[in-house]
Amino acid sequence: xxxxxxxYWQEQADLEVVPxxxxxxxxxxxxxxxxxxxxxxxxxxxxxxxxxxxxxTLSQAQGDPVKNAKPTIxxxxxxVFWALIVTxxxxxxxxxxxxxxxxxxxxxxxxxxxxxxGDDGNPNTSSGGSTTSSAAPTxxxxxTNDPLVPTDGGCPDINNLKYTPYSAxxxxxxxxxxxxxxxxxxxxxxxxVNTASTHDILRTYTxxxxxxxxxxxxxxxxxxxxxxxxxxxxxGPCVAVTIVKxxxxxxxxxxxxxxxxxxxxxxxxxxxxxxxx
Numbered sequence: 025x026x027x028x029x030x031x032y033w034q035e036q037a038d039l040e041v042v043p044x045x046x047x048x049x050x051x052x053x054x055x056x057x058x059x060x061x062x063x064x065x066x067x068x069x070x071x072x073x074x075x076x077x078x079x080x081t082l083s084q085a086q087g088d089p090v091k092n093a094k095p096t097i098x099x100x101x102x103x104v105f106w107a108l109i110v111t112x113x114x115x116x117x118x119x120x121x122x123x124x125x126x127x128x129x130x131x132x133x134x135x136x137x138x139x140x141x142g143d144d145g146n147p148n149t150s151s152g153g154s155t156t157s158s159a160a161p162t163x164x165x166x167x168t169n170d171p172l173v174p175t176d177g178g179c180p181d182i183n184n185l186k187y188t189p190y191s192a193x194x195x196x197x198x199x200x201x202x203x204x205x206x207x208x209x210x211x212x213x214x215x216x217v218n219t220a221s222t223h224d225i226l227r228t229y230t231x232x233x234x235x236x237x238x239x240x241x242x243x244x245x246x247x248x249x250x251x252x253x254x255x256x257x258x259x260g261p262c263v264a265v266t267i268v269k270x271x272x273x274x275x276x277x278x279x280x281x282x283x284x285x286x287x288x289x290x291x292x293x294x295x296x297x298x299x300x301x
Contacts, residue, residue: 113271174275176233178213186210187296189238197241199248199300206241207300208265213290216266219282225259228275233294236265237277240298243277266295285289 097105176182187208191197196205210233218224225243230236240262250256264278269292286293 073212106180151200170271172272174229174231174233174236174273175268176210176212176267176269177289177292182210182233182294183212184209186299187234187237189234191238193240197238197245199244204300206244206298208237208240209299210237211295211297213286213293214266214284214295215268215286215293216264216276216278216281216295217283217285219280222278222280222282225262225277225279227276229265229272230275233265233267233296236267236277237296239275240265240277240296244298262298264295266293268292269294 095102100108143206177185187210188196188205189208198205216222228239230239243262247257247259247261260279262277262279266276266278268274268276273292281297284295
């Protein structure tokens, strides 16, 4: 037995014998033979994707926010942006169409023809003249921003109204002293043209029909004075006036009322006739 134990211990001489742990002899802590360090995975380290069976970077696995963002135009979603563009186009098209239609309608009205009309609605021929127009004129004169276009008091409101011109001293203008002042009847859509028996005494520029009437009244006063003195008499008295409501249109003093011819544009003319002796 002794020989056997001796041989056993001899064969195990190279082995380290660790006695069992006791309260007096605790086992030492195990130290790993090959210590390792654990480092965090890099941000872009490939990770397995269970669903795809391949590998993606971490940012790809989490989803790229730039690629996932919805496209916009001027900060608006694409559908909203194009919806606004289409709506704006429809509104502009409707506005342009309405403007063109209104312009054509106004143009059609401005080319209608007519003579003057009395209080009973019939053509006015009280001044002895005739008319070559048959269609009813428009209600208003052509609007313009041109300051050199002569104006009247506003057709049709002034049609057949009486007007008394005043001189620079604020007094009415008689043909002769101590006589009744001269009075005129205003006429819309009237152009007294020259005939074989009528003519223009003179023409001048005045800014309004009323100024033109005043020129006619002052001319008659001077004409009567010259007639008494037998000096410078010619042309005859002024019995009517016509203004052309166009750029720098003239005021025409007439010695008679022969024919009313508005030449297809009644709104371009206004006249007045003398109604006192």
